[in-house]
Amino acid sequence: xxxxxxxxxxxxxxxxxxxxxxxxxxxxxxxxxxxxxxxxxxxxxxxxxxxxxxxxxxxxxxxxxxxxxxxxxxxxxxxxxxxxxxxxxxxxxxxxxxxxxxxxxxxxxxxxxxxxxxxxxxxxxxxxxxxxxxxxxxxxxxxxxxxxxxxxxxxxxxxxxxxxxxxxxxxxxxxxxxxxxxxxxxxxxxxxxxxxxxxxxxxxxxxxxxxxxxxxxxxxxxxxxxxxxxxxxxxxxxxxxxxxxxxxxxxxxxxxxxxxxxxxxxxxxxxxxxxxxxxxxxxxxxxxxxxxxxxxxxxxxxxxxxxxxxxxxxxxxxxxxxxxxxxxxxxxxxxxxxxxxxxxxxxxxxxxxxxxxxxxxxxxxxxxxxxxxxxxxxxxxxxxxxxxxxxxxxxxxxxxxxxxxxxxxxxxxxxxxxxxxxxxxxxxxxxxxxxxxxxxxxxxxxxxxxxxxxxxxxxxxxxxxxxxxxxxxxxxxxxxx
Amino acid sequence: xxxxxxxxxxxxxxxxxxxxxxxxxxxxxxxxxxxxxxxxxxxxxxxxxxxxxxxxxxxxxxxxxxxxxxxxxxxxxxxxxxxxxxxxxxxxxxxxxxxxxxxxxxxxxxxxxxxxxxxxxxxxxxxxxxxxxxxxxxxxxxxxxxxxxxxxxxxxxxxxxxxxxxxxxxxxxxxxxxxxxxxxxxxxxxxxxxxxxxxxxxxxxxxxxxxxxxxxxxxxxxxxxxxxxxxxxxxxxxxxxxxxxxxxxxxxxxxxxxxxxxxxxxxxxxxxxxxxxxxxxxxxxxxxxxxxxxxxxxxxxxxxxxxxxxxxxxxxxxxxxxxxxxxxxxxxxxxxxxxxxxxxxxxxxxxxxxxxxxxxxxxxxxxxxxxxxxxxxxxxxxxxxxxxxxxxxxxxxxxxxxxxxxxxxxxxxxxxxxxxxxxxxxxxxxxxxxxxxxxxxxxxxx
Numbered sequence: 001x002x003x004x005x006x007x008x009x010x011x012x013x014x015x016x017x018x019x020x021x022x023x024x025x026x027x028x029x030x031x032x033x034x035x036x037x038x039x040x041x042x043x044x045x046x047x048x049x050x051x052x053x054x055x056x057x058x059x060x061x062x063x064x065x066x067x068x069x070x071x072x073x074x075x076x077x078x079x080x081x082x083x084x085x086x087x088x089x090x091x092x093x094x095x096x097x098x099x100x101x102x103x104x105x106x107x108x109x110x111x112x113x114x115x116x117x118x119x120x121x122x123x124x125x126x127x128x129x130x131x132x133x134x135x136x137x138x139x140x141x142x143x144x145x146x147x148x149x150x151x152x153x154x155x156x157x158x159x160x161x162x163x164x165x166x167x168x169x170x171x172x173x174x175x176x177x178x179x180x181x182x183x184x185x186x187x188x189x190x191x192x193x194x195x196x197x198x199x200x201x202x203x204x205x206x207x208x209x210x211x212x213x214x215x216x217x218x219x220x221x222x223x224x225x226x227x228x229x230x231x232x233x234x235x236x237x238x239x240x241x242x243x244x245x246x247x248x249x250x251x252x253x254x255x256x257x258x259x260x261x262x263x264x265x266x267x268x269x270x271x272x273x274x275x276x277x278x279x280x281x282x283x284x285x286x287x288x289x290x291x292x293x294x295x296x297x298x299x300x301x302x303x304x305x306x307x308x309x310x311x312x313x314x315x316x317x318x319x320x321x322x323x324x325x326x327x328x329x330x331x332x333x334x335x336x337x338x339x340x341x342x343x344x345x346x347x348x349x350x351x352x353x354x355x356x357x358x359x360x361x362x363x364x365x366x367x368x369x370x371x372x373x374x375x376x377x378x379x380x381x382x383x384x385x386x387x388x389x390x391x392x393x394x395x396x397x398x399x400x401x402x403x404x405x406x407x408x409x410x411x412x413x414x415x416x417x418x419x420x421x422x423x424x425x426x427x428x429x430x431x432x433x434x435x436x437x438x439x440x441x442x443x444x445x446x447x448x449x450x451x452x453x454x455x456x457x458x459x460x461x462x463x464x465x466x467x468x469x470x471x472x473x474x475x476x477x478x479x480x481x
Numbered sequence: 482x483x484x485x486x487x488x489x490x491x492x493x494x495x496x497x498x499x500x501x502x503x504x505x506x507x508x509x510x511x512x513x514x515x516x517x518x519x520x521x522x523x524x525x526x527x528x529x530x531x532x533x534x535x536x537x538x539x540x541x542x543x544x545x546x547x548x549x550x551x552x553x554x555x556x557x558x559x560x561x562x563x564x565x566x567x568x569x570x571x572x573x574x575x576x577x578x579x580x581x582x583x584x585x586x587x588x589x590x591x592x593x594x595x596x597x598x599x600x601x602x603x604x605x606x607x608x609x610x611x612x613x614x615x616x617x618x619x620x621x622x623x624x625x626x627x628x629x630x631x632x633x634x635x636x637x638x639x640x641x642x643x644x645x646x647x648x649x650x651x652x653x654x655x656x657x658x659x660x661x662x663x664x665x666x667x668x669x670x671x672x673x674x675x676x677x678x679x680x681x682x683x684x685x686x687x688x689x690x691x692x693x694x695x696x697x698x699x700x701x702x703x704x705x706x707x708x709x710x711x712x713x714x715x716x717x718x719x720x721x722x723x724x725x726x727x728x729x730x731x732x733x734x735x736x737x738x739x740x741x742x743x744x745x746x747x748x749x750x751x752x753x754x755x756x757x758x759x760x761x762x763x764x765x766x767x768x769x770x771x772x773x774x775x776x777x778x779x780x781x782x783x784x785x786x787x788x789x790x791x792x793x794x795x796x797x798x799x800x801x802x803x804x805x806x807x808x809x810x811x812x813x814x815x816x817x818x819x820x821x822x823x824x825x826x827x828x829x830x831x832x833x834x835x836x837x838x839x840x841x842x843x844x845x846x847x848x849x850x851x852x853x854x855x856x857x858x859x860x861x862x863x864x865x866x867x868x869x870x871x872x873x874x875x876x877x878x879x880x881x882x883x884x885x886x887x888x889x890x891x892x893x894x895x896x897x898x899x900x901x902x903x904x905x906x907x908x909x910x911x912x913x914x915x916x917x918x919x920x921x922x923x924x925x926x927x
Contacts (some may be wrong), residue, residue, distance in 0.1 A: 176727070395862035397862055401858065403857065408853045
């Protein structure tokens with residue numbers, strides 16, 4: 001084994017830096033899933049009748065569905081009766097200031113670097129922090145309310161704006177869309193709801209930190225963002241999770257609706273526990289994310305940096321229904337050790353003059369597998385659709401894999417679809433050049449990898465870009481050859 | 482349609498193939514104790530364990546053979562063809578030994594069986610199975626075809642093939658003259674089942690080529706099913722070129738399974754031109770058995786009317802220092818539909834692999850469709866792999882340029898389309914075949 005190979009191995013073997021458990025009492029339902037559990041979840045949250053019916057319908061559908069087997073990932077069968085479907089922090093005080101909050105919770109947030117305290121609020125980030133399944137604290141709500149923006153936990157939104165929930169819930173990802181979306185629809189515990197009224201430009205980045213906290217708790221989040229005509233919103237989602245030995249299932253659903261001239265930017269940094277070096281533990285991240293550009297000239301941008309989870313299985317997609325609408329997907333997926341990622345996007349062109357861009361950068365190290373799976377579909381009536389896709393893979397080490405499964409389906413003769421993909425490793429000449437300029441091998445590797453991902457990082461809001469670069473360095477620590 | 486009814490329907494289809502086999506077997510007087518017969522039986526028995534592909538199978542997502550499977554297929558029979566017709570189908574300027582098969586049956590009179598170029602040998606499969614020198618290899622190849630677990634068609638070919646051939650290129654022979662196999666579909670009035678079978682064995686350090694052309698005689702507008710099986714074993718440091726220009730009738734269903742095995746330092750080049758057929762499906766794959774090999778796939782598809790052309794290619798890079806180069810281009814017009822799935826696997830030990838793949842298509846009408854999936858699966862780190870896929874239209878500025886030089890709009894477009902496809906065809910080393918392919922493409926574009 002070469003020296004550089006050893007450095008690479010040492011780097012890739014570094015431990016998960018965000019592993020810790022905070023002790024907060026939870027009110028938890030027993031393990032297992034049946035109609036009663038669905039009813040109990042709904043009752044605990046005091047939901048209106050229509051939502052219970054909706055959940056039950058999804059649950060009945062889910063019972064008749066089978067788990068998909070097509071993703072390029074391997075995992076032992078999940079026992080869906082061995083999962084706790086509801087866990088909420090017991091105390092839910094109405095807080096006037098941070099001092100009143102559970103100090104344990106604050107410490108957890110501090111470790112995560114969530115800007116909940118006063119100075120950090122000045123950074124312009126309104127945080128809807130979700131610990132396990134129930135929202136604990138929402139900041140800046142009033143300021144947003146002045147503009148008519150609704151940014152609240154999903155359960156609050158159900159109480160305060162049932163008409164909006166009724167109208168948009170499941171309109172992009174129907175409850176029967178797929179196995180995990182159906183499961184989520186039946187048992188989703190909480191999540192975030194954002195509504196941007198007509199013509200409003202949201203003055204700050206909206207962000208939510210999800211955190212899986214309860215042992216054996218499946219986290220079933222639901223996010224719904226509706227941007228009315230001419231509005232603009234940028235939403236950040238970031239995740240870290242504590243060390244666990246048992247695999248945890250996370251099946252979230254994210255729905256975005258953009259009306260005429262609206263813009264939604266959805267950014268994710270995902271750094272959940274990836275399991276240890278031998279693939280023990282780690283999160284199963286099976287997520288359905290989809291946005292619909294319902295109006296003309298609307299735009300949806302998905303940016304994701306995926307470094308965590310034992311298994312990632314997600315395809316943030318855009319349905320380009322409105323004329324002149326734009327869909328974008330920028331992704332960096334890093335897998336290390338035994339991680340597996342099967343991720344990509346779908347761009348469904350339906351309206352005229354629709355454009356989409358896909359930039360996907362995969363980095364595999366250790367014994368991990370990283371797949372890009374994407375679909376670009378141009379419908380019969382989508383005149384002058386244009387797509388550009390680029391999928392690059394970087395391999396670090398000779399035990400990892402990089403795979404691409406791009407599907408291009410074109411039914412219109414005015415479409416222009418371009419796809420290109422490359423696979424390579426870090427060039428020895430690049431490394432040599434940086435090293436002979438006095439840069440250590442590890443820094444050189446980080447520099448090269450960051451350069452490789454730059455196209456995607458440039459799309460992230462600034463605070464996130466900084467975090468993402470750090471994350472990348474941590475995820476690949478010790479790994480290059 | 483529910484799975485149960487689908488299975489029922491396929492059970493019926495299987496029964497039809499079985500009874501067709503019984504008829505065929507009954508006519509094989511005195512051939513029952515030949516080694517070929519054991520293989521034939523193994524071929525038809527494969528239906529007991531294998532199902533016909535449906536669009537639920539990922540690899541058949543875009544292509545349905547249901548229309549063909551519903552046909553009451555008949556065993557093919559001799560049809561007389563005169564020499565003048567054959568001369569008309571020869572490739573002008575190609576100096577080659579000609580073999581003529583009509584509906585899959587050998588026309589001895591019209592074939593140059595005694596003029597096989599020096600260094601090559603052409604044997605009927607059943608004879609090769611009794612030839613001490615090659616029988617081991619041949620039965621292995623046929624056995625592997627029967628056991629193909631991707632689709633039952635290669636097993637069916639082994640069961641039904643009547644005049645299969647083994648082409649041998651002797652070790653160290655560099656044969657410039659190719660063998661040209663002319664496959665003809667003749668009018669029969671009823672749907673016939675044609676099973677062309679070709680096995681190629683090339684010795685070490687040899688070089689050779691085979692050219693196959695598929696045509697239909699005027700009047701052969703009945704539906705028929707051409708189920709092609711080609712297997713090529715390329716020896717150490719040998720170079721082999723396989724050309725296939727398919728210009729079947731618009732009622733034909735063509736399924737082909739082409740598989741190459743390459744020893745070290747060898748080159749295998751495949752040139753597929755698909756112009757005819759109603760539904761065409763090509764499965765082209767290469768297995769590498771030695772290091773430092775080169776694999777070239779060139780493909781052209783041109784679908785008009787309601788033609789459907791599906792190309793599936795697969796290269797399994799299991800060993801280091803190998804290269805592959807794939808270029809597929811096609812034009813879809815009218816209600817034509819094209820499918821391309823290029824799969825490249827680079828396994829863990831296949832370091833220093835250099836794999837390139839490009840698929841470009843022109844979609845010219847509102848009702849045409851192209852579905853492409855360039856798929857790369859890479860398990861080794863020191864490799865250079867890239868693929869590209871584009872789907873688009875003619876560049877209007879190029880059209881404008883040509884028109885400014887005095888060409889009509891139609892001429893300009895035709896010229897650009899030709900140039901687009903000739904890009905692939907010009908890689909054919911045999912000049913006469915290249916010219917012939919270009920001529921056919923030109924004709925079809927008009």
